[in-house]
Amino acid sequence: MSTNNEPWVKTASDAYEDCIVGNRDGLISLKASIDEAISEKSASPTYKSDFISVVCTEDDWDTAEDSNLPKWQEFLFKTGVFIWLGLLPLLGIGLVISWFW
Secondary structure (H helix, E strand, O other): OOOOOEEEEEEOOOOOOOOOOOOHHHHHHHHHHHHHHHHHOOOOOOOOOOOOOOOOOOOOOOOOOOOOOOOHHHHHHHHHHHHHHHHHHHHHHHHHHHHOO
């Protein structure tokens, strides 16, 4: 146990995967931030945390997820990976076989 009584909260922890973990004061502060976000739509933590803010939204689950790439770029990337890992080795094998025949 740490003797440091500074409130803290983590959402990414190796010891506690898929959990929100923190000390008592940190979790109480998180609760206050959640209450503030519900009333004001957003709140910035005043305690040590690995996130920037607490946000209250009425969006659907999927809408709240941020996609890093637009759909066309994702399609282009997947097509390129398929060509690189699928068709290019077949072409290489074909060339090697043709050299030996």
